[in-house]
Amino acid sequence: xxxxxxxxxxxxxxxxxxxxxxxxNNYVMSMIVAALVIGGVALSWALxxxxxxxxxxxxxxxxxxxxxxxxxxxxxxxxxxLAALPLAGLGAVAASVVMLPVLRLRGPYFALAILAYAHIFxxxxxxxxxxxxxxxxxxxxxxxxxxxxxxxxxxxxxxxxALTLVLLFAWVYARIRASYYGxxxxxxxxxxxxxxVVGVDSTLLKAAMLMVSAFIAGVFGAVNAHYINFLExxxxxxxxxxxxxxxxxxxxxxxxxxxxxxxxxxxxxADQLIFKTYMPTGHQLVxxxxxxLMIVLRPAGLLSLFAxxxxxxxxx
Amino acid sequence: MTELILQALYSGLLQGGSxxxxxxxxxxxxxxxxxxxxxxxxxxxxxxxIAYQVESKGFGPMFAIPIALVVVCLAxxxxxxxxxRIKQDREINSLILTYGIGVILTNLILLVWHAxxxxxxSTWLQEAFVVGxxxxxxxxxxxxxxxxxxxxxxxxxxxxxxxxRAVRAVSSNRDAAxxxxxxxxxxxxxxxxxxxxxxAFAGVALFSYGVIQPAYGGALTVKAFIxxxxxxxGSIPGVLLGAVLLGVAEALTVTLASSALQELAGMGxxxxxxxxxxxxxxxxxxxxx
Numbered sequence: 001x002x003x004x005x006x007x008x009x010x011x012x013x014x015x016x017x018x019x020x021x022x023x024x025n026n027y028v029m030s031m032i033v034a035a036l037v038i039g040g041v042a043l044s045w046a047l048x049x050x051x052x053x054x055x056x057x058x059x060x061x062x063x064x065x066x067x068x069x070x071x072x073x074x075x076x077x078x079x080x081x082l083a084a085l086p087l088a089g090l091g092a093v094a095a096s097v098v099m100l101p102v103l104r105l106r107g108p109y110f111a112l113a114i115l116a117y118a119h120i121f122x123x124x125x126x127x128x129x130x131x132x133x134x135x136x137x138x139x140x141x142x143x144x145x146x147x148x149x150x151x152x153x154x155x156x157x158x159x160x161x162a163l164t165l166v167l168l169f170a171w172v173y174a175r176i177r178a179s180y181y182g183x184x185x186x187x188x189x190x191x192x193x194x195x196x197v198v199g200v201d202s203t204l205l206k207a208a209m210l211m212v213s214a215f216i217a218g219v220f221g222a223v224n225a226h227y228i229n230f231l232e233x234x235x236x237x238x239x240x241x242x243x244x245x246x247x248x249x250x251x252x253x254x255x256x257x258x259x260x261x262x263x264x265x266x267x268x269x270a271d272q273l274i275f276k277t278y279m280p281t282g283h284q285l286v287x288x289x290x291x292x293l294m295i296v297l298r299p300a301g302l303l304s305l306f307a308x309x310x311x312x313x314x315x316x
Numbered sequence: 317m318t319e320l321i322l323q324a325l326y327s328g329l330l331q332g333g334s335x336x337x338x339x340x341x342x343x344x345x346x347x348x349x350x351x352x353x354x355x356x357x358x359x360x361x362x363x364x365x366i367a368y369q370v371e372s373k374g375f376g377p378m379f380a381i382p383i384a385l386v387v388v389c390l391a392x393x394x395x396x397x398x399x400x401r402i403k404q405d406r407e408i409n410s411l412i413l414t415y416g417i418g419v420i421l422t423n424l425i426l427l428v429w430h431a432x433x434x435x436x437x438s439t440w441l442q443e444a445f446v447v448g449x450x451x452x453x454x455x456x457x458x459x460x461x462x463x464x465x466x467x468x469x470x471x472x473x474x475x476x477x478x479x480x481r482a483v484r485a486v487s488s489n490r491d492a493a494x495x496x497x498x499x500x501x502x503x504x505x506x507x508x509x510x511x512x513x514x515x516a517f518a519g520v521a522l523f524s525y526g527v528i529q530p531a532y533g534g535a536l537t538v539k540a541f542i543x544x545x546x547x548x549x550g551s552i553p554g555v556l557l558g559a560v561l562l563g564v565a566e567a568l569t570v571t572l573a574s575s576a577l578q579e580l581a582g583m584g585x586x587x588x589x590x591x592x593x594x595x596x597x598x599x600x601x602x603x604x605x
Contacts, residue, residue: 055411057354101591108352111411112541113590119538120583127576239534243419250412281431285423291416295409296401 014163019156029155031272032265036162037224039264040169042245044216046254047173051185052209053192057242058099058114059217061121062092064237066218067225068125068132071141074226081142085222092218093211095121103206122237137232141225158227165223166261169216173257176212181205240284244268247287250294253301263301319449324571328564330456333463336559337518338536339543340470341511343555346544347487348500348507351399351406354414357536358421359395359512363388363519364528365425368434377436377524384516391421392512396505418533426530435527442525459521466517470510471552479506535579542586561585 022028041063048054069091073079079087095117102113125132132138144152144161151157176182185205188195192202221241225231244267245260252263267287275283294301342356353359363384370380395417402409436442441455473480485493486503494500522528539562547558562582569581 049408053408055408057411057415101587105590108346108407108411109545112352112354112538113586115534116538116542116583116586119535119579123577123580127574239531243415246412246415279427282423282427285420285427288416288419288421288423291419292398292413295413295416296398299402299404299409 011167014167015160019159023156023159026155029159031269033155033158033162033227034224034272035265035268036159036166036261037220037227038241038244038248038268039261040162040166040220040223041217041241042248042252042260042264043166043169043173043257044213044220045242045245046249046256046260047176047216048209048213049249050255051177051182052206052213053185053189054206054210055111056114056213057111057246058116058118059213059245060237060239060241061095061114061118062214062217063221063224063241064125064233065095065121066092066221067231067236068138068221069218070222071138071225071231072131074142075138075140081144081226082147085219088222089215089219092214092221095218096210096214099210100207103203103210118237118242122233125233125237132233135233137230137235139230141229141231143229144226158223162220162223162227165219169219170257170261172212177257181208185209243284243287244271247291247294249301250291250299251301255300259301320571321568323450324567325564326450327452327456328562328567329560330452330460331563331567332556332560333460334518334521335539335543335563336556337463337466337514337521339540339547339555339559340467340552341514341518342537342540343544343547344483344507344514345504345511348483348504349399349410351410351414352541353395353399353511354411354537355395355418355421355533356414356511356515356540357538358418358425358533359388359391359515360519360522360536361425361528361530361533362391362421363516364523365429365434365519367436367520367523368429368528371436371438371523376438377441377520380520381516384520385513388516388519389509389512392508392515393505396508400501400504418537422530422533425533429530431530433527433529434523436524438524453525455521455524459517459524462517463521466514467552467556470514473510474552479503483507483510539582542582545586546589 018032022032041059044062045056045059048056066088070081070084070088073084073087074081099114099117102110102117105113126135129135144157146152152161177185184195184200188200188202188205196202221236225236245264248264248267249260250263251267252259252261254260267290271283271287275286279285338356338360341359342353345351345353345356363380366384366387367377367380370383371377395414398417399410399413402413436455438455441453441458443454445452445454445457474484475481482493482498482503483506485496485498486500490500493503543555543558543562545558546561547554562585565581565585566578569577
């Protein structure tokens with residue numbers, strides 16, 4: 001841990017300054033929670049892209065499945081909310097297992113195949129109405145519970161949960177990247193064939209990254225479901241759940257760990273507070289323009305501007 | 317029952333014509349530039365909305381074709397110039413880039429023409445055209461013929477004209493083509509323009525016999541992609557066959573199950589081919605990692 005100071009500052013702002021200064025402002029807190037949820041998905045998307053070398057346009061599938069698994073477990077089987085969160089992650093992992101054959105495909109074929117899967121899952125959620133409630137959706141999803149006197153059911157509670165999960169998964173991501181597997185994955189990025197020759201099972205590693213990524217996206221889908229208490233297929237599997245994280249990750253730099261989260265905070269807040277005010281419909285147009293500009297002008301992300309000056313904890 | 321199935325086969329065949337045009341555009345660009353244009357479906361949809369606009373001014377949707385050709389080709393050319401600016405990590409970055417362009421186009425369409433579902437109000441186009449026990453709208457038949465003519469033209473162009481042969485040369489070996497004095501950049505541009513032409517016709521066709529809405533573009537790209545997977549890489553008859561297969565699978569699903577599951581049919585077919593014949597039904601090229 002070379003960069004202790006920025007990390008401590010981050011924790012102080014996240015757990016101290018933000019709740020103290022903004023905790024009472026429900027509107028701003030709800031924006032920040034939503035931004036953190038998108039940041040979590042962006043983190044999982046970037047993990048797959050950075051470590052696995054795969055571009056996914058199907059993360060809305062993992063997000064939606066996580067949301068539905070958690071919602072149905074808590075509403076129909078009365079599973080406690082906090083126990084349902086990891087189960088939601090596992091549900092998304094199960095969905096990713098169905099996708100594993102796609103890993104044989106490379107580049108654009110993988111990206112489009114996973115997009116096709118996202119369509120399939122959305123249709124299933126709509127049509128399998130005996131379980132999912134169909135197009136009408138699931139209502140009355142329980143909020144986060146009160147734990148030892150603190151009510152996690154309100155905006156501040158949801159914020160603390162989302163923030164903690166984002167940091168937890170960022171830590172997991174950092175550990176994976178620093179591990180032996182991380183080195184193998186980075187080598188794979190340079191030459192998959194050469195890495196195979198020295199005895200790395202590249203398909204297995206990519207499968208593992210797909211599962212980790214699916215787990216994270218699924219958990220955030222569940223967090224969002226318990227936060228807004230309502231789900232319908234078109235919402236849970238909406239393409240926004242992949243568009244926004246992609247823009248966030250590209251904006252913040254998808255090869256860094258916290259860049260996508262920082263990107264999500266900036267992009268989502270700008271989208272909701274500025275773009276949406278001036279363009280009630282079609283405000284995602286601006287996000288598309290942002291994405292195109294970033295890829296053409298600075299594919300390494302905006303944070304890369306600061307990284308050169310050293311001390312960028314996001315890249316550590 | 318047999319009549320229903322025959323009818324589904326017929327409708328699927330007619331639908332396959334426009335699908336093939338869309339898929340061929342996607343495949344041409346992928347051939348020369350090795351880039352999947354994720355905004356391709358949106359280009360098609362743009363043409364469809366131009367047809368809607370022309371019709372709402374009181375003209376037949378057919379008159380939209382020249383305007384759609386100009387607008388869609390200009391859009392395709394812009395996509396080319398943006399994509400060609402990518403220098404590093406072209407494979408990943410071009411996907412994200414064209415995805416972004418797709419988001420832009422979808423939202424532009426949403427802004428200009430709103431979220432409502434649109435379809436043609438021309439009775440002439442929708443009039444029934446009956447062949448024996450088989451029924452279709454007049455527009456379906458017209459555009460099936462148009463797409464066959466376009467494909468014949470494309471085949472002639474690819475095999476006889478200088479630029480068409482350049483497209484094939486760059487597709488099969490970029491470096492060798494360069495040594496033969498072919499400018500790969502120019503050839504890529506040409507492939508984008510031809511893809512735009514095909515997309516323009518396909519879009520007007522879609523509006524003439526179907527319903528359109530702003531979010532439909534992504535689904536069109538996926539359909540085109542599924543067809544290229546079915547067909548393998550390369551031949552025009554292969555793509556047409558793949559497109560008809562997809563059209564028939566969709567039509568049969570609607571007839572035998574429900575229209576909500578229509579999209580699932582294509583996906584099922586796609587996954588089946590992926591597992592059983594990863595090189596496509598008619599292709600031999602390697603795609604596996």
